[in-house]
Amino acid sequence: MAKIKKIKGFSDLFPPESELYARMEDSARRVFSRYGCRELRLPLLERTELFARSIGDETDIVQKEMYTFPDRKGRSLTLRPEATAGVVRAYIEAQQYARENVGKYYTVGPMFRYERPQKGRTRQFHQVNVEVLGPESPMADAELIMMLVDYLRDLGLKDIQIELNSLGCSKCRPDFHAALSEFLHGLNAQELCQDCRERMDKNPLRVLDCKVDSCREVMRNAPRISDFLCAECREHFRAVKETLESAEIEFVLNPLLVRGLDYYQRTTFEVVSADIGAQASVAGGGRYDGLVKALGGPDISGLGFACGMERLAMLLGGDGDQTLDFYLAVLNEEAMSTALVLGQHLRGSGYRGEVAFEAASPRSQLRLANKLGAKTCLLIGLDEMQRGEVMVKDMETGVQRAVSQDDLEQAVGLKR
Numbered sequence: 076m077a078k079i080k081k082i083k084g085f086s087d088l089f090p091p092e093s094e095l096y097a098r099m100e101d102s103a104r105r106v107f108s109r110y111g112c113r114e115l116r117l118p119l120l121e122r123t124e125l126f127a128r129s130i131g132d133e134t135d136i137v138q139k140e141m142y143t144f145p146d147r148k149g150r151s152l153t154l155r156p157e158a159t160a161g162v163v164r165a166y167i168e169a170q171q172y173a174r175e176n177v178g179k180y181y182t183v184g185p186m187f188r189y190e191r192p193q194k195g196r197t198r199q200f201h202q203v204n205v206e207v208l209g210p211e212s213p214m215a216d217a218e219l220i221m222m223l224v225d226y227l228r229d230l231g232l233k234d235i236q237i238e239l240n241s242l243g244c245s246k247c248r249p250d251f252h253a254a255l256s257e258f259l260h261g262l263n264a265q266e267l268c269q270d271c272r273e274r275m276d277k278n279p280l281r282v283l284d285c286k287v288d289s290c291r292e293v294m295r296n297a298p299r300i301s302d303f304l305c306a307e308c309r310e311h312f313r314a315v316k317e318t319l320e321s322a323e324i325e326f327v328l329n330p331l332l333v334r335g336l337d338y339y340q341r342t343t344f345e346v347v348s349a350d351i352g353a354q355a356s357v358a359g360g361g362r363y364d365g366l367v368k369a370l371g372g373p374d375i376s377g378l379g380f381a382c383g384m385e386r387l388a389m390l391l392g393g394d395g396d397q398t399l400d401f402y403l404a405v406l407n408e409e410a411m412s413t414a415l416v417l418g419q420h421l422r423g424s425g426y427r428g429e430v431a432f433e434a435a436s437p438r439s440q441l442r443l444a445n446k447l448g449a450k451t452c453l454l455i456g457l458d459e460m461q462r463g464e465v466m467v468k469d470m471e472t473g474v475q476r477a478v479s480q481d482d483l484e485q486a487v488g489l490k491r
């Protein structure tokens with residue numbers, strides 16, 4: 076029979092890799108809850124229109140990367156390419172704004188983008204995502220970045236860099252668009268890729284985000300948004316920067332950082348690492364005032380970030396502590412159920428261990444205990460059963476002694 080293979084760009088996560096993901100999730104729950112952030116669990120499938128209206132029609136994500144298909148009644152559905160749009164949709168639908176001044180949520184889970192797979196870029200990937208709904212204050216932007224840094228530090232990451240920019244608001248952005256448009260029209264058409272030539276009139280900001288080298292090169296001389304910020308945006312950005320400085324959080328300003336999604340206003344940021352190759356962005360986010368309203372809700376501010384778990388995993392390494400406290404080897408079939416009951420008692424006291432499913436020679440079972448990295452190997456056969464004992468072998472020192480079954484917990488505990 077022909078084997079069925081997984082879909083290109085999708086991964087099966089076996090241990091120990093899967094354990095890294097659990098570690099990232101545990102850390103997220105621990106750190107984010109300190110900020111009053113609570114978990115939101117959302118559908119993976121949404122109406123296509125949600126993403127078109129929030130991420131933006133002209134973005135690469137909506138134009139080229141979504142897994143979109145009709146359901147059995149012909150309605151267009153899309154596997155979520157990111158979490159923000161779904162969080163905002165759910166927030167509006169549940170009228171959370173009527174219950175809380177500030178809503179702080181995190182989500183963890185898979186996202187789907189039909190991109191060309193390469194190192195650090197997959198078609199199903201995972202994000203740890205935070206969204207804060209309500210506050211207009213620049214303190215919320217600073218706190219969000221602090222939360223992100225706190226999370227990355229909790230994971231043990233050090234060599235990361237924060238890039239920061241402000242994209243202005245609906246008041247000052249039109250002037251910048253006009254200047255950018257003028258700059259783009261002044262270029263020789265050949266200097267831009269086909270996509271940029273098409274989108275430069277509809278959404279000139281997207282040209283700044285183009286990944287094609289030649290476009291990046293010419294855009295170095297493009298007008299800078301920082302020169303166009305209105306007084307309120309300038310003040311907002313100043314407060315964010317100053318607060319981060321007083322919290323001793325280092326960042327660099329990157330005036331070309333526009334992010335690949337259309338909903339951002341004012342503060343945007345990315346965390347990059349030189350250690351993971353071309354796909355260097357580990358996390359990204361920013362403020363999206365106006366999105367709640369654009370999706371049919373009241374005029375409420377919002378901001379958030381997402382970390383790419385595949386990219387974090389590349390930086391983390393290490394398998395986590397999954398060593399076994401004991402391996403319980405069974406030497407005779409008759410000792411099988413006694414062994415399992417003893418194993419259950421140990422597990423009930425919090426010890427981690429495996430019990431053999433088949434009787435075998437001490438030699439082969441000790442070899443297995445060694446391979447599993449167990450700290451102690453417990454052996455039980457007919458003799459031990461009759462005497463109410465277990466043979467306990469310290470796998471590190473090789474010392475072996477008979478222990479009463481009543482004292483087993485204490486003997487395993489010695490090696491912890």
Ligand code: HAM
Nearest residue numbers: 157159195196197200356357358359360379380381383
């Ligand atoms: P994003 O920059 O599109 O932002 O994605 C955030 C992170 O997800 C990236 O920095 C990267 O680490 C990871 N990522 C994106 N695409 C892939 C891929 N194909 N393979 C592996 N990792 C990937 C957002 O998604 C926004 N929703 C973030 C946000 C939340 N803004 C406000 N709130």
